[in-house]
Amino acid sequence: MIGVRRTGKTPVLHPDFTVKKGATLESEYEITLFNNINEAYQQDPDLVVIATPTFNHAESIIQAAENGVNILVEKPGAINTNQARAVMSAVKKNKVGFFLGSSIGNFYNKEERKFLKNAKKTLGKNSFLFVGVDLIKNIKILMKAYDDKENFTAKFNLNLINIINKKVRAKLKVKDFKYIATFNKKKSSMENFIISKKNQIFFINKKKFHLKKNEKIQTEISKKFTISKFSKLAKSSGWHVQKYWKDTKKYYAVFLLQS
Numbered sequence: 001m002i003g004v005r006r007t008g009k010t011p012v013l014h015p016d017f018t019v020k021k022g023a024t025l026e027s028e029y030e031i032t033l034f035n036n037i038n039e040a041y042q043q044d045p046d047l048v049v050i051a052t053p054t055f056n057h058a059e060s061i062i063q064a065a066e067n068g069v070n071i072l073v074e075k076p077g078a079i080n081t082n083q084a085r086a087v088m089s090a091v092k093k094n095k096v097g098f099f100l101g102s103s104i105g106n107f108y109n110k111e112e113r114k115f116l117k118n119a120k121k122t123l124g125k126n127s128f129l130f131v132g133v134d135l136i137k138n139i140k141i142l143m144k145a146y147d148d149k150e151n152f153t154a155k156f157n158l159n160l161i162n163i164i165n166k167k168v169r170a171k172l173k174v175k176d177f178k179y180i181a182t183f184n185k186k187k188s189s190m191e192n193f194i195i196s197k198k199n200q201i202f203f204i205n206k207k208k209f210h211l212k213k214n215e216k217i218q219t220e221i222s223k224k225f226t227i228s229k230f231s232k233l234a235k236s237s238g239w240h241v242q243k244y245w246k247d248t249k250k251y252y253a254v255f256l257l258q259s
Contacts, residue, residue, distance in 0.1 A: 041067045046243070046256070050074070058083035065090040068126065095127040100254065102134035104230075105189070105223035112223075116237035120259050129239065129257040136224040137251055139183050146181035146190050146222075154179035157194055157219045170202045188229075192220040230255060 020028070034040045037060075048064045050057060050073040058078040064071045071091075078084040097119055104112050119129055146153055161174045177194045184191050193216040200211040225233075230253070231241045239257035246253045 037063065041069065045069055047072060054079060058087050061087050062090040065093065068128075070096055070128065093126060095123045097123050097127065097129040100130060100132035102132050102222065102252070104131055105134055105225070106221060107223075108221055113233060113237050116234065116239060116257075120238045123259060125259060127259045128242070129259075131230075131234075131255045131257060133225050133230050133253045133255060134222065135246070135251055135253055136188055136226055141251075142183060142190055142224070143181060146192060147179075153181070153192075157192055160194060160217070160219055168204045170204060172200070172202055176200060188224045190220070190222040190224070191218065192222075193218050225253075227253065 032043075041064075047070045048060075050060045050064070050071065052060055054076060057073055057076065061071055061073055061077055065087075078087050099119070104115070107115060116129075116131075120127070123129060157179045158174050158177060161172050161177060164170050165172055176197050178197055179192070179194050181190060181192045183189070195217075196211040196213060196215045198213050202209050202211070227244060227246075231244075234241050234255065234257050239259060242256045242258045244253050244255045
């Protein structure tokens with residue numbers, strides 16, 4: 001994270017907001033100070049937060065974009081139309097996409113590779129993509145999440161019956177179904193189903209359908225990855241893994257991919 005101050009010094013404050021005399025940002029907070037912004041960009045920052053005076057926003061955005069850095073800027077990004085056009089032109093050269101959460105694991109039949117290839121095509125050359133990835137972990141931890149004691153996940157999945165009824169007037173009853181969560185070791189995937197408790201008949205647009213007792217309706221697939229497996233997936237989809245970050249428990253990761 002980079003902050004820019006053209007002139008003067010930033011005071012270090014006590015908890016009561018009085019100035020702490022003699023203190024510096026470097027000594028108190030281990031914040032590195034640079035003589036100019038180019039020195040900072042040489043450190044390959046992950047993100048630039050632009051909070052300079054408004055008149056300087058456009059200049060700072062364009063410079064950050066030219067250095068291929070991710071940008072967070074307080075509004076406005078420009079103070080006139082000419083600046084706005086210049087900012088848009090600079091940012092378009094280095095597009096950044098976000099696909100967080102863990103939705104990359106919800107694709108079926110290896111469609112995640114197709115998605116990543118399409119994302120690369122859409123974002124274009126010299127682009128970046130942040131992807132959230134749920135990592136492989138102890139099965140007991142997964143089951144607590146996908147088959148919780150409070151039955152939140154079960155209710156969420158069984159609500160599909162209510163949606164079907166609302167959409168096509170199937171007249172199915174939630175009480176005639178149950179929810180189960182399973183872990184497919186071969187696919188490293190959580191697979192969730194609602195199961196018919198009995199033989200059932202229902203109609204959609206006057207067409208008859210049968211559900212046998214114990215017949216499954218799959219409601220979710222959620223693949224789990226290792227760092228190595230997702231890196232291989234990204235590479236095979238045309239991306240380069242620039243960096244990745246894991247939480248302290250190593251349950252989850254965020255990858256930064258570059259085209």
